[in-house]
Amino acid sequence: MFSKNFKxxxxxxFEQFYDIVDKKDNYILIKIDSAMICKADIRYYNGERDxxxxxxxxxxxxxxxxxxxxxxxxxxxxxxGDRVVLIxxxxxxxxxxxxxxxxxxxxxGENYCEExxxxxxxxxxxxREYIAYPSEYVLxxxxxxxxxxxxxxxxxxxxxxxxxxYGDIYKENVAVYGxxxxxxxxxxxxxxxxxxxxxxxxxxxxxxxKVTFAKTLFxxxxxxxxxIVFECVGGKGSESAINSAIDYIEVGGSVVLMGVSEExxxxxxxxxxxxxxxxxxxxxxxxxxFAFAIECLDNIEFRKSIKMLIIDEVxxxxxxxxxxxxxxxxxxxxxxxxxLKFNF
Amino acid sequence: xxxxxxxxxxxxxxxxxxxxPKQFLDVYGKPLIIHTLEVFNIHRNIDTIxxxxxxxxxxxxxxxxxxxxxxxxxxxxxxGETRQESTFNALKSLEGICKSDDIVLIHDAAxxxxxxxxxxxxxxxxxxSIAVDTVIPATDTIVKxxxxxEITDIxxxxxxxxxxxxxxxxxxxxxxxxxxxxxxxxxxxxxxxQLLLRLNKxxxxxxxxxxxxxxxxxxxxxxxxxxxxxxxxEVKSFV
Numbered sequence: 056m057f058s059k060n061f062k063x064x065x066x067x068x069f070e071q072f073y074d075i076v077d078k079k080d081n082y083i084l085i086k087i088d089s090a091m092i093c094k095a096d097i098r099y100y101n102g103e104r105d106x107x108x109x110x111x112x113x114x115x116x117x118x119x120x121x122x123x124x125x126x127x128x129x130x131x132x133x134x135x136g137d138r139v140v141l142i143x144x145x146x147x148x149x150x151x152x153x154x155x156x157x158x159x160x161x162x163x164g165e166n167y168c169e170e171x172x173x174x175x176x177x178x179x180x181x182x183r184e185y186i187a188y189p190s191e192y193v194l195x196x197x198x199x200x201x202x203x204x205x206x207x208x209x210x211x212x213x214x215x216x217x218x219x220x221y222g223d224i225y226k227e228n229v230a231v232y233g234x235x236x237x238x239x240x241x242x243x244x245x246x247x248x249x250x251x252x253x254x255x256x257x258x259x260x261x262x263x264x265k266v267t268f269a270k271t272l273f274x275x276x277x278x279x280x281x282x283i284v285f286e287c288v289g290g291k292g293s294e295s296a297i298n299s300a301i302d303y304i305e306v307g308g309s310v311v312l313m314g315v316s317e318e319x320x321x322x323x324x325x326x327x328x329x330x331x332x333x334x335x336x337x338x339x340x341x342x343x344x345f346a347f348a349i350e351c352l353d354n355i356e357f358r359k360s361i362k363m364l365i366i367d368e369v370x371x372x373x374x375x376x377x378x379x380x381x382x383x384x385x386x387x388x389x390x391x392x393x394x395l396k397f398n399f
Numbered sequence: 400x401x402x403x404x405x406x407x408x409x410x411x412x413x414x415x416x417x418x419x420p421k422q423f424l425d426v427y428g429k430p431l432i433i434h435t436l437e438v439f440n441i442h443r444n445i446d447t448i449x450x451x452x453x454x455x456x457x458x459x460x461x462x463x464x465x466x467x468x469x470x471x472x473x474x475x476x477x478x479g480e481t482r483q484e485s486t487f488n489a490l491k492s493l494e495g496i497c498k499s500d501d502i503v504l505i506h507d508a509a510x511x512x513x514x515x516x517x518x519x520x521x522x523x524x525x526x527x528s529i530a531v532d533t534v535i536p537a538t539d540t541i542v543k544x545x546x547x548x549e550i551t552d553i554x555x556x557x558x559x560x561x562x563x564x565x566x567x568x569x570x571x572x573x574x575x576x577x578x579x580x581x582x583x584x585x586x587x588x589x590x591x592x593q594l595l596l597r598l599n600k601x602x603x604x605x606x607x608x609x610x611x612x613x614x615x616x617x618x619x620x621x622x623x624x625x626x627x628x629x630x631x632x633e634v635k636s637f638v
Binding site (some may be wrong): 056057071073075084086124126127136184185312359372373398399 | 427434438441442443511512514515516519594608610626627
């Protein structure tokens with residue numbers, strides 16, 4: 056069957072395509088219901104990557120945060136009408152995960168495998184009507200009414216992955232650098248699910264004001280000592296955030312880097328050595344992280360805090376609505392996101 | 400219950416293809432009609448599909464229905480000499496099965512790019528209407544000529560729309576409209592909404608889509624294949 060699809064073909068230009076979508080063995084057919092635009096999508100939309108790389112990627116369907124409904128399932132696990140979240144990173148079924156050192160390492164997982172594909176980065180994303188997707192890379196959502204908070208599962212799973220990679224964090228003294236959406240979700244997860252004592256450090260009052268569940272500090276204010284820091288800043292700002300974290304962290308503490316920076320940054324390695332600091336990088340997540348993220352949304356307080364991130368629900372009826380949504384997100388200075396309801 | 404009636408009774412005489420009607424032409428390994436049927440078959444709010452099919456192709460169609468696992472197709476009826484008759488044959492097959500308030504969506508087999516959104520919008524508006532037509536605004540100026548030689552009129556463009564399908568109706572209303580048309584000797588309707596308008600019934604408009612075009616001529620077919628070819632472009636690197 057045919058599936059309408061919007062692809063970015065050059066900076067600031069989308070075109071409408073029709074793909075032929077057929078269910079293959081071990082795949083299921085999904086109607087995409089709701090989705091969200093990520094800052095990585097905005098970078099492709101604005102053309103904010105190396106020209107040579109962009110030349111290899113365009114045309115590409117964007118969006119990797121989405122939930123949908125199964126329209127053609129498989130006999131065993133999924134039936135028509137099941138609501139699912141799509142896991143954007145996967146490895147091909149030809150790749151033997153059991154034999155692969157990276158894929159079979161529980162701490163790392165397929166996300167770090169060289170064979171891994173990530174939707175809307177090195178394969179087409181979810182900005183389409185229907186998609187045929189490997190059944191191994193979807194997870195069934197609780198079958199109650201469709202709840203918009205589930206669209207945030209990818210971001211939540213990224214936070215879950217970072218915590219998992221760090222290790223036992225229950226009731227620890229934690230700082231989160233960054234007052235953007237990732238910092239907010241990380242702080243909320245640490246507060247409500249992991250019962251940590253959390254301080255969020257940021258630069259924007261209006262964003263910090265949204266963090267009502269944890270202590271907040273302006274960047275530059277006197278900061279007390281922490282055992283663990285999650286850096287959720289990214290971009291150019293990550294340099295000062297990481298160096299501040301190195302300054303204030305306890306001896307033997309850990310800094311988990313989660314923000315993406317396109318540029319090289321300088322960090323104070325002398326202090327890292329002097330304090331014996333552990334630095335760990337964690338960005339994407341695996342299927343188990345998504346499964347745990349779904350469980351986390353059963354925590355009422357956590358779900359309420361995620362709901363606060365929904366700026367609006369917007370119906371996407373055609374390519375014009377899609378453009379408008381990207382323009383709004385590109386200029387969005389708020390901490391929340393719009394939920395896009397696909398109806399095209 | 401929501402029932403889709405797919406009209407596949409045409410002979411495709413305007414296509415210039417001699418061995419098969421347009422709705423059975425192969426498009427990337429599948430007959431065109433199958434692509435259309437799949438859209439309705441997987442739509443969560445369509446319960447049953449009836450196909451009104453050109454007599455010579457019914458056996459072939461039955462095989463494809465099984466092959467492509469189109470489980471919502473419940474009836475295949477023989478198409479008629481005209482579009483009106485083909486639709487009526489499908490409606491007759493539903494008598495005793497559909498209730499008067501059930502909704503039927505009548506769609507051309509040769510419009511494979513119908514979207515979920517258009518079907519949804521039809522169903523949504525049918526909750527408060529007895530008939531709905533899918534249309535797109537006319538963008539070219541429409542010129543009327545009664546003899547094909549001179550212009551008779553140039554109607555205001557902003558009042559003109561181009562009709563597409565699906566067209567949706569309350570079952571009892573469309574059956575009544577068809578029976579009344581036959582009773583009145585009105586046999587050559589090219590459009591089901593026309594039959595309700597004859598009876599002064601209200602028909603509401605749903606926004607269609609330019610891409611929901613009907614493949615009628617070979618040019619349409621070429622355009623359609625070109626549209627699909629573009630979709631085959633994939634991300635080239637794993638950078």
